[in-house]
Amino acid sequence: MSTKMPMSTESVQEVASIIGSNLRKLIRENGITQKHLAEQLGVAAATMTDYCNGKRVPQATFLVELRKHYGVDLNTFMTSDISTLITSCTPVEESLNDSLQNTCRKYCGLYYTYYLDTSKFKGRDTLTPAMSLLFGILYIYEDPSIFTGPRYNCAAVLGFTGLEEADALIQSLKEYSSSKEILSRIEKDCSNRAYYGSFEISQEHVFLNMRHECTDRALAILHRVDNNKTDYSGGIATINSISKGRERMPVVQFFGISRHPITMSPEEIQHALLLNFPTITVEDEVEEMLRVLRMLYVNNDEVRLSFSPEQKKAVIRSTLERAVRKNLERNAFRYAKISEEDDDAWYHCIKSSAADPHMASARGSDDNPHTDAGPRTDDDPRADAGTQTEPSPAQ
Structure with a gap:
C-alpha cells in the first residue's frame, strides 16, 4: 500500500x-x-x-x-496567486446556457465611460460643460476559472478629467492578451481609482455591481441589447454611488459607456447625460392659468376692477410659478428613467461621432435594436428580422 x-x-x-x-x-x-x-x-x-x-x-x-x-x-x-476578482456570491446554476453565454460575451471588452462631476453642492454648481465632465474606462470580462460555472465580472477606473487620460489607459491595456494581465495592470497603476465588481444579465437589463475599497459602491443598470452583431457598442445607464467632494453623499446620475471614443462636444455629451424628460403634460396647469386670466380680465367686472395692474401681475406670476413647480416636482424630481428610446439616442450619438470608422457597423443598421417585449407589428419601427428574443436566463 x-x-x-x-x-x-x-x-x-x-x-x-x-x-x-x-x-x-x-x-x-x-x-x-x-x-x-x-x-x-x-x-x-x-x-x-x-x-x-x-x-x-x-x-x-x-x-x-x-x-x-x-x-x-x-x-x-x-x-497560485489569484489576480482575478473574488466576490461574495450566492448559489448559481452549474452552467449558463450557450445562448446566454454568447450574449454575455458580446459585452466583454474595454469601454470609455462618461459621467458628470458630483463634487459640488446641489444648487451651487457653476462648472461649465467641459469642466463638469469626467471620464473613465470599464472592463467586462469572462472569468471561468475561479467560480463554479461561468462568471462574468467587471472592473472600472474612474475620475479622469480628460478623455485623453482614459484613451491612454485603454490603449495600454489593449497590449495585454488576458484578463489576468489587464487586472494586474489596473491594480498596479490605478488602485486608488479602481472599482471591481460583477456583471449580471437578466432578460431585459444588465447589472454592473462594483465596489471601491471600503469607501464606495456603484450599481449601474443598462438596457440589454439583443441583436445578431458580435459586439455591444455602448449604452447609457443609471448609476447609484457616493459623490466626491468635501461631503460624500449618495448620488444618482446617468452614466454613458462606449466601446470607442466619441468626438461630440462637451455640451452635447453633457446634454445626453442630463436627467431630462422629452415630454411633459401641462393640461391641468393650462386650465388653471386660463381660469385665472378669465377671472382677471374677462368674466367678472368686479374682480377686474378690484385688482391693480401690479396685483394682477402678481397673481399671474404666482399661478405660473405654482404650475411650473408642481410639474417639475411630478416629472423631474420624483425619479429619473432611461427608456429604450433614451438608450438608442445615446447609441446614435456615439455612432455618428465615433472616432473609430468601424463603429457604424458594430451594432447594426436598425434604428432600434432592442428586443421588443410585446407583440410586433409591421409598422413597429423596432421590428428587426435579425433580432431574436431569448428565454429568461438564469441570474
Whole structure:
C-alpha cells in the first residue's frame, strides 16, 4: 500500500504564503475587514491575522466555509496567486446556457465611460460643460476559472478629467492578451481609482455591481441589447454611488459607456447625460392659468376692477410659478428613467461621432435594436428580422 509523502516545511510555508496573499486580496476587493471575514467564517481574529500574514495554513473547516461564502476553487486558491476578482456570491446554476453565454460575451471588452462631476453642492454648481465632465474606462470580462460555472465580472477606473487620460489607459491595456494581465495592470497603476465588481444579465437589463475599497459602491443598470452583431457598442445607464467632494453623499446620475471614443462636444455629451424628460403634460396647469386670466380680465367686472395692474401681475406670476413647480416636482424630481428610446439616442450619438470608422457597423443598421417585449407589428419601427428574443436566463 502506497503512502503519501508529508509536505516539506518549505512547501507548507509556500502554501501558507499564497493563501495569505489571496486572503488579503479577497478582503481588499470586497471592502471588508479581517475581523469581518473572521466572524463570517467562524475563526478568531488572531487566527485570521495569522492566516492573512501567511504564518500558517488554514484548517480544512475554514477552507470549506471560504468556498461556501465566496465560491472559490480551493485548489487554485491554495496553489497560485489569484489576480482575478473574488466576490461574495450566492448559489448559481452549474452552467449558463450557450445562448446566454454568447450574449454575455458580446459585452466583454474595454469601454470609455462618461459621467458628470458630483463634487459640488446641489444648487451651487457653476462648472461649465467641459469642466463638469469626467471620464473613465470599464472592463467586462469572462472569468471561468475561479467560480463554479461561468462568471462574468467587471472592473472600472474612474475620475479622469480628460478623455485623453482614459484613451491612454485603454490603449495600454489593449497590449495585454488576458484578463489576468489587464487586472494586474489596473491594480498596479490605478488602485486608488479602481472599482471591481460583477456583471449580471437578466432578460431585459444588465447589472454592473462594483465596489471601491471600503469607501464606495456603484450599481449601474443598462438596457440589454439583443441583436445578431458580435459586439455591444455602448449604452447609457443609471448609476447609484457616493459623490466626491468635501461631503460624500449618495448620488444618482446617468452614466454613458462606449466601446470607442466619441468626438461630440462637451455640451452635447453633457446634454445626453442630463436627467431630462422629452415630454411633459401641462393640461391641468393650462386650465388653471386660463381660469385665472378669465377671472382677471374677462368674466367678472368686479374682480377686474378690484385688482391693480401690479396685483394682477402678481397673481399671474404666482399661478405660473405654482404650475411650473408642481410639474417639475411630478416629472423631474420624483425619479429619473432611461427608456429604450433614451438608450438608442445615446447609441446614435456615439455612432455618428465615433472616432473609430468601424463603429457604424458594430451594432447594426436598425434604428432600434432592442428586443421588443410585446407583440410586433409591421409598422413597429423596432421590428428587426435579425433580432431574436431569448428565454429568461438564469441570474
